[in-house]
Amino acid sequence: MVLALEHVTRTYDERRALDDVSFTVRPGRMTGFVGANGAGKTTAMRIIMGVLAPTSGEVTFDGRPLTREVRRTFGYMPEERGLYPRMRVLDQLVHLGRVHGMSRAAASERAAGLLDQLGLAERSHDPLQTLSLGNQQRVQVAAAVLHEPRLLVLDEPFSGLDPLAIDAMGDLLRSHAAAGVPVLFSSHQLELVEQLCDDVVIISDGRVVSMGSADDVRARRSGRRYRIQVEGASPVADLVGGITGVTVVRGDADTVLVELDDSVDDQALLSTVQAQGVLREFAVVRPTLAEIFREVVR
Amino acid sequence: MNDALSAWQAIRVIAGREISVKLRDRAFIGSTVFMLVLVTAATLIPVLIQQRVPSVRVAVQGAAAAQVVERAAELGRQAQESGTSLPPALAVFGEGGLPSADISTVEVTQDGSVDTLVRNHDVDAALVGADLAHLTMLGAQGVPSELDVLVRAAASEIQVSDAATRAGLSPDQVTALTSPAMPVTVLLDANPTGEVPPQLLVLVFAFLFYLSVLTFGMSIAQSVVEEKQSRVIELLVAALPVRWLLTGKVLGNTVMALGQIVVILGAGLAGATLAGQGQVVSQVLGASGWFVAFFLLGFVMLACLWAVAGSLASRIEDLQATTVVMQVLVIVPFFAALFAMEPGPVQRVLSYVPFTAPLLMPARVVLGNAAAWEPVVSASVVLLTGVVFVLVGARLYEGSLLHTSSRLKAMQAWRAGR
Numbered sequence: 001m002v003l004a005l006e007h008v009t010r011t012y013d014e015r016r017a018l019d020d021v022s023f024t025v026r027p028g029r030m031t032g033f034v035g036a037n038g039a040g041k042t043t044a045m046r047i048i049m050g051v052l053a054p055t056s057g058e059v060t061f062d063g064r065p066l067t068r069e070v071r072r073t074f075g076y077m078p079e080e081r082g083l084y085p086r087m088r089v090l091d092q093l094v095h096l097g098r099v100h101g102m103s104r105a106a107a108s109e110r111a112a113g114l115l116d117q118l119g120l121a122e123r124s125h126d127p128l129q130t131l132s133l134g135n136q137q138r139v140q141v142a143a144a145v146l147h148e149p150r151l152l153v154l155d156e157p158f159s160g161l162d163p164l165a166i167d168a169m170g171d172l173l174r175s176h177a178a179a180g181v182p183v184l185f186s187s188h189q190l191e192l193v194e195q196l197c198d199d200v201v202i203i204s205d206g207r208v209v210s211m212g213s214a215d216d217v218r219a220r221r222s223g224r225r226y227r228i229q230v231e232g233a234s235p236v237a238d239l240v241g242g243i244t245g246v247t248v249v250r251g252d253a254d255t256v257l258v259e260l261d262d263s264v265d266d267q268a269l270l271s272t273v274q275a276q277g278v279l280r281e282f283a284v285v286r287p288t289l290a291e292i293f294r295e296v297v298r
Numbered sequence: 299m300n301d302a303l304s305a306w307q308a309i310r311v312i313a314g315r316e317i318s319v320k321l322r323d324r325a326f327i328g329s330t331v332f333m334l335v336l337v338t339a340a341t342l343i344p345v346l347i348q349q350r351v352p353s354v355r356v357a358v359q360g361a362a363a364a365q366v367v368e369r370a371a372e373l374g375r376q377a378q379e380s381g382t383s384l385p386p387a388l389a390v391f392g393e394g395g396l397p398s399a400d401i402s403t404v405e406v407t408q409d410g411s412v413d414t415l416v417r418n419h420d421v422d423a424a425l426v427g428a429d430l431a432h433l434t435m436l437g438a439q440g441v442p443s444e445l446d447v448l449v450r451a452a453a454s455e456i457q458v459s460d461a462a463t464r465a466g467l468s469p470d471q472v473t474a475l476t477s478p479a480m481p482v483t484v485l486l487d488a489n490p491t492g493e494v495p496p497q498l499l500v501l502v503f504a505f506l507f508y509l510s511v512l513t514f515g516m517s518i519a520q521s522v523v524e525e526k527q528s529r530v531i532e533l534l535v536a537a538l539p540v541r542w543l544l545t546g547k548v549l550g551n552t553v554m555a556l557g558q559i560v561v562i563l564g565a566g567l568a569g570a571t572l573a574g575q576g577q578v579v580s581q582v583l584g585a586s587g588w589f590v591a592f593f594l595l596g597f598v599m600l601a602c603l604w605a606v607a608g609s610l611a612s613r614i615e616d617l618q619a620t621t622v623v624m625q626v627l628v629i630v631p632f633f634a635a636l637f638a639m640e641p642g643p644v645q646r647v648l649s650y651v652p653f654t655a656p657l658l659m660p661a662r663v664v665l666g667n668a669a670a671w672e673p674v675v676s677a678s679v680v681l682l683t684g685v686v687f688v689l690v691g692a693r694l695y696e697g698s699l700l701h702t703s704s705r706l707k708a709m710q711a712w713r714a715g716r
Contacts, residue, residue, distance in 0.1 A: 046532070049532070049535075049536040050535070050536055051532050068537070068538070068539060071536055071537070072536075072538075074536065076532070076533060076536050078529040078533065080529060081528050082528065082529045082530055082533050083530060084524065084525075084528060084530055085524070085528055086524075087319070095315050096533060098311045099308070099311055099312075099533070099537050099538060100537050101537075143533070
């Protein structure tokens, strides 16, 4: 049950919100969808859910083009809100369950169970707008998973949550992924994505700039970046900066972060710096997602 | 499980939510109760007013005064008895044009103070005098008009009869003088007793339609914007086709609007039945068939457009601007219909124009100046217009529903509609 976007393009008047976007969301894995504001995350998610139509390209699930009947089995959480502010919490969930084809009885039972699980049982007869933002967000998640979806698409599920709620939300999404459901979520909190995700898709200006498993993305992006610490040869930056093919990213008296182009042999560099003083560190540096993100988006 | 969701089931779920939200809406409940009270009062109060016979307390001093008041009381009683067979508007007056009244008397001896009784409002008026030719009526600020008329009639009748007897006329001749035969008024197109004038009935129906379309239309538009503003619409659209959503919304609100009208009419009819106005009940029931049919068609025709007006807005605050056209489309036909209440070519034409037809065609049926085929043709015109509006509305709705960032123009929505 793989969700795949194939060469999806979407234009608004003149502007290209999505430009030939292709990526997959695999079963049993959490896929983080990362991009700056306006990069096209929400547009892509809306196209997956059929809320928007792509200008060209296609979205498939399990190899077949998506229909409304298939999409009805997906769980979706729109950006910011997505519930009736003045409707009671339980009534609201039951209604959305029925919209997704559940019987009233089944929806009631499941909704009550979820609210209990989320610690909101005693608020189930209150209007949604009387709940705190964090609790509203929990109800929102309950609405997305109510009908045991075959795919979860969540737009910024972590925004506005306190650290404990973030953990709870993470656990909940994990449990669905562990049950074999593909989970796609967008977030600005890159540390969180790094910590939670199996796969990452980075999007910038409507184009996918990097994707794959989180480890792969980091490894691929790490390129040839080294941290070198030498004692007694100051400044290190002057020492290595003179070598052709070596670029200093940043550095101070003892330590320097350098990037090597393909012409430079790292072993030769190693012996060069070793000859200059006491070598304390010579290490390949893997960038964090946040670093990669800043770099590719710039 | 999921694939089994049919269009009808989904529409029912959407309509069901609209209904349950309405049933919990304080404004809706409040306005319904208010209308119920208004209608019940409107049916009961005129009846109570009509049947009230004024009771008057009169102090009398002197033999002549006593004789006159006694006769006046008799006349007032007769007027009551004869009045029951007359139309309500005339029921307060008896056959000879005399008002009905319950007159009770308080005898005051020659040395008693009549003035004090009148001033203290122990009696409504007093009649003083031992001689028929010199009677005085005393009142505090005024004298009840019924009493005034009855006393004058009684006094003149007694004097004429006395004079006639003195002149030696036979008892028959005396009767002819004192109770002359009056011409009988016969109305050729008279309404049966207790019937409401048809113009009034039409006005009430028109007002109910106008009020219902305006309040429900506004609430449809609001509920659409609420879904847009809260982005619930994204969840719904991901699961259900937009047309089903629109249909469910319109259906739910139509059921509630129709339900409200039926309850209000029912309360009015129940009130009329309790007040013994059986004629009104059968008259209204007879007229309400076409009214309800046109109400239904007219409501559905406009409901889709109200939903579109809501979907063109992106926030509640925009609604005033996007619903202006709709408000005009409801208010202008309402006043046009009021001004075209008199039968004539204008009324005939307007009763076929889709916006005014729901008001004027049932009116023509009730007023009795429409041929049997006319409401059928007019209803078909409204129905066809409704179908066109539903199709246009659905496309505009689809085109504008997901545009959440700013207000839309109808043309933009049309182009965006798939």
